[in-house]
Amino acid sequence: MPPKVQCEMQGFTKGRFSSVENVSVSLVDILSCAATVGMPTIASTPTNTRPLTELIWRMGIVSSNIKQTPHGFRWTRSSAYDRLDPSEKTAVSYFLGMTMAAIACKKLFRYQYIIHVDAILQSKNLPLKGKRPDFIGIDIFGHQSGLIEAKGRSNGFDQGALDKAKVQVGYTPAISSLGVNERIASEAYFDENNHWSAVIADPTGNDSTINITIEELLVIYYDNIVNAGRATGTWRQRGNNFTFRPPESSIEISIPKVIVDAYDQSTKSLKNPEGDHAQLEGSPLFDAVRELSESTEGKRSDFIKTSLIELDEKEYMNTFFEKPDKKSSKVENLAASILDSLSALNIEHGDNFASTVNESSTIIELQVHGINSTVSLYRSKQEAKERVELLDDGENVILVGDRWIWQISPKVAKMIGPDNLQSLSDSLDSKPHNLQN
Incomplete structure (x- = not known):
């Protein structure tokens, strides 16, 4: 059983969540969310170098700064994190906050795709200005979206930071092709026992609208991971999947071939040679994801799979088991x-x-x-x-x-x-x- 992360839920419809949700979060969950959260737009990645560098960087920051507790039941900050100076901790906490928000949105709210608001604005040649939060979570099957602001703190819970997140998420632009289901303000922090925890709130807000299709959103999401894989030198087709291994890592990432082929088909019609965005012809990516869901008995996910290699999961967890301190x-x-x-x-x-x-x-x-x-x-x-x-x-x-x-x-x-x-x-x-x- 993976370690748990305690999430305090505030302001959501009564009965939807417990006041505190203990979410099972594995190492693979953390690495996967760190790798995919907030994919940049193709307009911001003119070469294949940046997606791979960012993927390695995000995963490295998160995995080097948290670890399992001695008994493997919780996540806590690592000694590397404790050695950072305050400004460095602030930067790391920001990425831990984004990763926590992605984990919560996928495991508690069932959004398959978490996309950065700036990536959507850039894809439509809209200015990056004004108050706006970090992400939009998308359920393409339910045609709904969740509007997300992520905060991260180095120490204990900060109510002021959560209040700011509530304000920012109220300004999130809505997506014309999706209904707005909820707003999510998330703050990740380390509690009094140094356990990685979160408070997640449901504020109110007003919407503006961006005219963008689900197909365009899926292209934005898959762009980074596909181009990162192709830049590794380990990109291979194995059966019905493309797989790759980030340099000097113990994980392998796989993406269904039908999704990669559909991504390639969509990107060809998305941009013309001058770089202006054109209307997509059809919806090959959405069709591919929908067909995968139907062929896997209704599974709803992004179908990107992250796996540990060269490590046995049980062996990995046992390396952290020590004799506990004396209890009462x-x-x-x-x-x-x-x-x-x-x-x-x-x-x-x-x-x-x-x-x-x-x-x-x-x-x-x-x-x-x-x-x-x-x-x-x-x-x-x-x-x-x-x-x-x-x-x-x-x-x-x-x-x-x-x-x-x-x-x-x-x-x-x-x-x-x-x-x-x-x-x-x-x-x-x-x-x-x-x-x-």
């Missing part, structure tokens, strides 16, 4: 109870754990069969019952006890087996859990 005796007692119950049933587990204690709950995170899982203990049965409805995302198996909730991946639940799951539940219910005041 109450938390250690809860963790000991959980580990004892696992041992009694001969269920494979790690010996280390991470914990979070707040006003309403104590959360223990540990590994079972090599995969992260979370046990949450609440003050009352009612609080636990209310929380179950929020945590049940359909992706994990949820065990519910007297005052506790255990989230277990389907793979681990299958390894444990239904009988042992029930025995595990009974064992925990039989133990005293007087941890809260």
Whole structure:
């Protein structure tokens, strides 16, 4: 189970999100969003050098300045980040903020494409002036867009920065071919435990309109990644995909051949030799993405795949596991109870754990069969019952006890087996859990 990023959700329609969403974010998620967020327009990339350089730079900045916590349950800032001077931290935080916004928009809001507002303005030869936020998130299948301003902070949460983001996102131009679904103001920061976190708000605003088609937006989005790949020297066709490996990296990026071919077809009709933008003939890129979605049982994504190579994911995570600092005796007692119950049933587990204690709950995170899982203990049965409805995302198996909730991946639940799951539940219910005041 990947590390989690805590996102506090403010101002969204009641019931759409929990007040706090714990989003699973893998290393691949971070690298992929860093590589693709805010693609520049083709008007701003006259050669193939810049897209590749920017891709390497963005991925390098993000991956070198955050790391997994010792237990692998959260992301935190790296020692390289701590060594930066204040002005350098400001620059890095800006890119971390953009990456966080892209992660949230793809995982929470289900936008497949995150495109820089300036790239859209440039593509239509419009001036880059006035108040405007960073991105537009696009759901081409639902014909909707989300208007996004991203902020990043070096230390704790800054309400003033989020307020500024709310103002800026209100000036975002709407896209004539898409309905405006929402505005998103996002601020990434490091909390009191140095965990990478976010506050995401839904402000109001007024729209102006840019007359641009979905096809033109898709050309802007895919331009950087395709040209970056072609500039690497490792660009190859493998089956139905084009793949490439950024220099001196441990990742491989693949793009479906049908998307690359459609991109080439669209760009030929997008620009004339004098550089003026012409009307696109047809919509080959949109058609290609739609056909891919239909052939993959309705999958909605940009179909760019980022993969780790030469590294086993479990091995990568285990390199960050260390013995935890001493916790309070109450938390250690809860963790000991959980580990004892696992041992009694001969269920494979790690010996280390991470914990979070707040006003309403104590959360223990540990590994079972090599995969992260979370046990949450609440003050009352009612609080636990209310929380179950929020945590049940359909992706994990949820065990519910007297005052506790255990989230277990389907793979681990299958390894444990239904009988042992029930025995595990009974064992925990039989133990005293007087941890809260």
